Amino acid sequence: MGSFDGFWNEFSAWLPHVQLAHFLVVSAILFSFGIYAIASRRNGIMVLMGVELVLNAANINFIAFSRYSPDMNFDGQVAAIFVIILAAAEAAIGLAIVLNIYHRFQTVNVDEVSSLKE
Amino acid sequence: MQLFDIVFYVFALITLVSGGIVVFSRNIVYAAFALLFTFFGVAALYVLLHADFLAVTQVLIYVGGILVLLLFGVMLTNNVISVEIRTGTVQTIPALIIVAIVAGTLAGLSYATWKGVGAPAAAGPQTTTGTLGQMLMTSYVIPFEIASVVLLVALIGAAMTARRHRNS
Numbered sequence A: 001m002g003s004f005d006g007f008w009n010e011f012s013a014w015l016p017h018v019q020l021a022h023f024l025v026v027s028a029i030l031f032s033f034g035i036y037a038i039a040s041r042r043n044g045i046m047v048l049m050g051v052e053l054v055l056n057a058a059n060i061n062f063i064a065f066s067r068y069s070p071d072m073n074f075d076g077q078v079a080a081i082f083v084i085i086l087a088a089a090e091a092a093i094g095l096a097i098v099l100n101i102y103h104r105f106q107t108v109n110v111d112e113v114s115s116l117k118e
Numbered sequence B: 001m002q003l004f005d006i007v008f009y010v011f012a013l014i015t016l017v018s019g020g021i022v023v024f025s026r027n028i029v030y031a032a033f034a035l036l037f038t039f040f041g042v043a044a045l046y047v048l049l050h051a052d053f054l055a056v057t058q059v060l061i062y063v064g065g066i067l068v069l070l071l072f073g074v075m076l077t078n079n080v081i082s083v084e085i086r087t088g089t090v091q092t093i094p095a096l097i098i099v100a101i102v103a104g105t106l107a108g109l110s111y112a113t114w115k116g117v118g119a120p121a122a123a124g125p126q127t128t129t130g131t132l133g134q135m136l137m138t139s140y141v142i143p144f145e146i147a148s149v150v151l152l153v154a155l156i157g158a159a160m161t162a163r164r165h166r167n168s
Helices: A002-014 A020-040 A044-068 A075-105 B003-024 B028-048 B052-077 B092-114 B129-137 B141-167
Strands: none
Touching: A020 A044, A020 B003, A020 B028, A020 B092, A044 A075, A044 B003, A044 B028, A044 B052, A075 B052, A075 B129, A075 B141, B003 B028, B028 B052, B052 B129, B129 B141
């Protein structure tokens, strides 16, 4: 148990001082929430919300690495701008597809729209 | 704890709790409104990371654009009066197990790899907008132009896709 005590002492000393890894852990949890929404929700719009959570988590990573790079490199922030641009396009296209599915099938539950399987 | 750390924990808590409400709420309207607080929390984290322009962009595009679009989708596809607005889940247990493994792996790897990295000695610039604009117009000009074409195509495509059912 000595190694565990050492790990715990290190972890409790690390926890109050916010550094790069704190942002990465928050981003990892947000990413997992998004993946859970994509994998388990039936409503197509909830799946789109999960995608937005995943993209936000990726953006936190980009900006955190940009901030904590040795000379505050701005490339990460530019990448985050492009992620936001593509997220806007993705939301517009996704909502249009969901509306089309609703008009054709009278439902937006993604597990009931299975015409391609037959 | 410094003020920076306290502010970080407050906004990280807001982000993660409202993100959890988005994912686990049964009511899709509650989920959409919790997503509002998630986006604001992420914007606050951007401010903590010295990304002021991106924080404002986050509020403008996500809250002002994408969230309103998602709410329109909710209102257009759920008949609020007659049909139940609650939404179900499928395969909850396997998804939870896999997601817990993914979260543990990612968080553990982040902690193990980057725990020693602190803030750089030199403080960043006070504002980032000018630098970002110069980078978009110099080293990132090709992706910038391609992104504008992508946005135009997405706009036209979304309009065409959403109104096609009226013609047929």
